[in-house]
Amino acid sequence: MDAALDRMYRYRLPFLQKELAHLPEHLTLGDLRGLDHYHYCGTTAIDQAIQRLDITAQSHVLDIGAGVGGTARYLAERVGCRVTGLELQPCLCQMAIELTERTGLSERVTFIQGDILQGLSGQYDAWLSLLVFLHIPDRETLFQQCAAVLKPGGRFYIEDYVQLQPLTTSERETLAHMVACPDLPTIEQYQAHLQQAGFGDIAWENVTPAWREWVQQRFLAFREKQDDYRQKHGDELVESYLSFYQAVAELFAGGNVGGVRIWGRRDF
Ligand SMILES: C[S@@+](CC[C@H](N)C(=O)[O-])C[C@H]1O[C@@H](n2cnc3c(N)ncnc32)[C@H](O)[C@@H]1O
Numbered sequence: 001m002d003a004a005l006d007r008m009y010r011y012r013l014p015f016l017q018k019e020l021a022h023l024p025e026h027l028t029l030g031d032l033r034g035l036d037h038y039h040y041c042g043t044t045a046i047d048q049a050i051q052r053l054d055i056t057a058q059s060h061v062l063d064i065g066a067g068v069g070g071t072a073r074y075l076a077e078r079v080g081c082r083v084t085g086l087e088l089q090p091c092l093c094q095m096a097i098e099l100t101e102r103t104g105l106s107e108r109v110t111f112i113q114g115d116i117l118q119g120l121s122g123q124y125d126a127w128l129s130l131l132v133f134l135h136i137p138d139r140e141t142l143f144q145q146c147a148a149v150l151k152p153g154g155r156f157y158i159e160d161y162v163q164l165q166p167l168t169t170s171e172r173e174t175l176a177h178m179v180a181c182p183d184l185p186t187i188e189q190y191q192a193h194l195q196q197a198g199f200g201d202i203a204w205e206n207v208t209p210a211w212r213e214w215v216q217q218r219f220l221a222f223r224e225k226q227d228d229y230r231q232k233h234g235d236e237l238v239e240s241y242l243s244f245y246q247a248v249a250e251l252f253a254g255g256n257v258g259g260v261r262i263w264g265r266r267d268f
Contacts, residue, residue, distance in 0.1 A: 004180035005089075005135055008244070011237045012038070013091055016068065018233055027102045029073055036070030036099060039130035039159060040214050040259070046074050046130075049157040052263040053126040055081050062086060062124040062149055064116050065132025069096030069109065075128075076108040085111040086120060119145045126150070128157040137183040143197030150266040156199065157263045162187050164208065164258040171256055178247045187260060200267030208258035215252050219245035 016035055023031050039045055055061055057080035063072045066085025076083050087093040093113040100109045114120065117138060127150055136142050150156060163184040167175070175181040185193070191202055222229070222245055229238045251257040 059125040062127040064129035202264035211259035212252040
């Protein structure tokens with residue numbers, strides 16, 4: 001696996017495991033609030049996806065880059081649909097399976113460990129992907145595979161980083177080494193990549209102001225509670241989280257890095 005991606009996620013699982021030690025065996029999605037979403041703005045983001053994906057309880061949805069499965073579980077509980085999560089990192093995928101069993105949702109929510117660049121068998125009614133594609137610079141292969149897993153006419157929803165203005169050298173370095181984002185497209189480049197892969201009806205929304213505020217609040221809230229976290233998780237983990245959260249807050253505050261929602265459908 002990519003070294004930057006490994007660095008970025010190394011502390012997430014130990015953090016989650018210690019937090020889980022204080023929770024009951026049988027979990028509700030509420031118990032996991034703040035722990036199992038690695039995208040921004042929690043369930044609000046998934047509610048936005050639900051509105052745009054046109055899914056029902058009969059749909060089978062693919063969550064690309066599922067992390068520990070929070071998005072997949074919320075979708076299944078909220079809509080009643082089946083969800084398959086695809087996750088690159090075996091340890092995160094295993095945790096996604098365990099949490100789903102503990103929330104009683106395993107009949108409708110399953111996970112596959114794998115790389116979207118290698119493709120996936122089957123075709124889904126819709127897919128979504130929240131804060132994943134920034135890690136995948138080969139957009140041509142990525143969107144070809146994303147098109148292949150969607151039924152013709154099926155809908156997709158993405159939340160991702162974009163480049164609003166030219167990046168400084170230091171921002172490029174932070175993105176590459178701390179955020180595992182080696183290349184950041186503009187919104188025009190993003191749309192062109194999607195169109196080349198056969199996606200149409202593409203619409204997008206700039207969510208930068210909301211994300212700028214959210215990542216800043218995340219950093220401040222973590223810093224405020226750092227003494228508790230140091231006791232529970234140790235200094236190394238806390239320092240790592242603090243420097244990561246601060247770096248992301250500074251990237252968005254700088255005005256060159258932004259966030260978008262993009263949605264549309266497979267056109268053929
Ligand atoms: C920021 S996390 C978001 C996780 C999840 N979407 C969420 O919102 O909680 C990005 C995830 O994408 C996964 N990922 C990165 N590259 C991938 C790939 N090529 N195929 C599948 N998953 C990938 C990472 O392992 C990580 O779990």
